[in-house]
Amino acid sequence: MDNKLKVLISGSGFAGQGHADAFRAAGVEVVGIVGRTESVVKEVATKKTIPYFGTDWEQALKDCQPDIVSIATPGGAHYEPIKQAIAFGCHVFSDKPLTDSADSAVALYELAIKKNVKTAYASSFRYMPCIQHAKQLVANGAIGEPTEVECISHFNLERDIPFGWSHRKEDGGGRLNNNFTHMISIVTSVIGEKILSIIGDVRDDLGKAPIVEGVHNFKTRRDFIPTNLNDPNLKWGESNVEWSYTVLAKLESPIASKPVSVLFKHGGLNPKYHENHIVFYGTKGAIFIEGHYGMGPLYVWDKNKNWQGLPLPQGIMDNLPKVEGDTERNWHYLVREFVKDIKGEKVAPYQTFKEGSLYQQLIDLIRKNDKWTDVRHLQ
Incomplete structure (x- = not known):
């Protein structure tokens, strides 16, 4: 059988x-x-x-x-x-x-x-090799008690990518759904799964995108950008979702006596000047990983107060699927x-789906964005 x-x-x-x-x-x-x-x-x-x-x-x-x-x-x-x-x-x-x-x-x-x-x-970007390495290092006390995490990324996406699901909230679009979900997963995998509190701000700085027929594969959508964006016959769709976000969170860590502060800063349309990165700070050191999803290489701020590059442990390398492409x-x-x-x-x-449903609740809260304090009366 x-x-x-x-x-x-x-x-x-x-x-x-x-x-x-x-x-x-x-x-x-x-x-x-x-x-x-x-x-x-x-x-x-x-x-x-x-x-x-x-x-x-x-x-x-x-x-x-x-x-x-x-x-x-x-x-x-x-x-x-x-x-x-x-x-x-x-x-x-x-x-x-x-x-x-x-x-x-x-x-x-x-x-x-x-x-x-x-x-x-x-x-699933929590399974990136350098993220797994950082998880081991933090668990083994390499940075002492974790205190803070910084996640900075700017993608410089083309503004004229054809209009589609990524431009529409009702279709699951937006940078929170398609970037923040990976970033919060990465951070919780290293620091701890318990999210204590969250606040954020979002911005739609795109506005509109050209409507083009024939786009079936998300990875090749750039190939369909119109050559003449001034064509009077070209139709445009309006974006109704965020292309940039800033989120602050507090996480509970099993090896930290205080909540760990996390900054998520992402600009989907903004160019980067320095390398996108993720940094885990602690009471005795820090771990710096290049790349928006922790592609690497990985560096540790050591006892000599120097950034020291570390190779991937053999155990992590041996356990990786032998497949090209991070995704x-x-x-x-x-x-x-x-x-x-x-x-x-x-x-x-x-x-x-426990985490999947939690993340959608967090995204709805961030998009609601109702925790601002009006300070005009102080000026």
């Missing part, structure tokens, strides 16, 4: 194809893929040798009878497919954001608990853990 697990993929773009590769690498049979456009999903299914394809998700659940579903569409399209999959009794792997609102995300988390299905939430490797890492857990094997804790 063949007991091989089966997965059905929702989404035929970059993420959907990446999820399919990750589940295959984990020994799961990819039995089907569902997309929005029939011609596109057929092409992807052929390229990936996936036997079943279609545009009707509920029908695909009935036809494929999967053990697992993998949700790889924009966040605004997550709620109904996940709800239907949970009703079928499927375990659910979902890319971030979980949904486009706190209420719907919490509802899915509660449904999953009620149905007793396993879930995984892919804010793809992190998917492979989490999928591997998720599948092992479904099979009943012992694994380290990973993020589930």
Whole structure:
């Protein structure tokens, strides 16, 4: 009897194809893929040798009878497919954001608990090698008690990227959904999972973007930027979501006597001058990691008051999936853990819909942005 697990993929773009590769690498049979456009999903299914394809998700659940579903569409399209999959009794792997609102995300988390299905939430850049290294160093007391974390990133995204889901709140767009989810996951993985308090400010400094047909893959959207932005026949869509944010948080750490302060500063459209970075400060030192998601290299402020570069430990290197691309490797890492857990094997804790629903609640609070103090009367 063949007991091989089966997965059905929702989404035929970059993420959907990446999820399919990750589940295959984990020994799961990819039995089907569902997309929005029939011609596109057929092409992807052929390229990936996936036997079943279609545009009707509920029908695909009935036809494929999967053990697992993998949700790889924009966040605004997550709620109904996940709800239907949970009703079928499927375990659910979902890319971030979980949904486009706190209420719907919490509802899915509660449904999953009620149905007793396993879930995984892919804010998966916590599996970056240097982040894993920093987690080990902090746990081993390399910086003493952690006191503060600084996360600075500026992406300089093209303002004329074609209008799409990333420009719309209702579709799961915005930099909080698609950057902050990774950043808060990174910081909590190193410092501690308990978030005590949060406050933030957001800004939509884009305004509008050109409407262009034919964009099906998020990774290639830049190829569709119009050559003539002054064309009078060009149509424009209005952004209704943040492209920059500043967030302050306090976290509880098992090795710190006081709450740890965290600054998240991200400008989606702003150019960087110095390297994007993540820094963990403590009572006895600091860890500096270059790159917005902790790509590396990693440096430690040592007892001689010098920044010393440290190589990755061999144990971390040996445990990494042998896959090109940070995003793809992190998917492979989490999928591997998720599948092992479904099979009943012992694994380290990973993020589930519990964190996915929490993050959507945090994002709604940050966007509400109602904690300003008017000081005009003091001047």
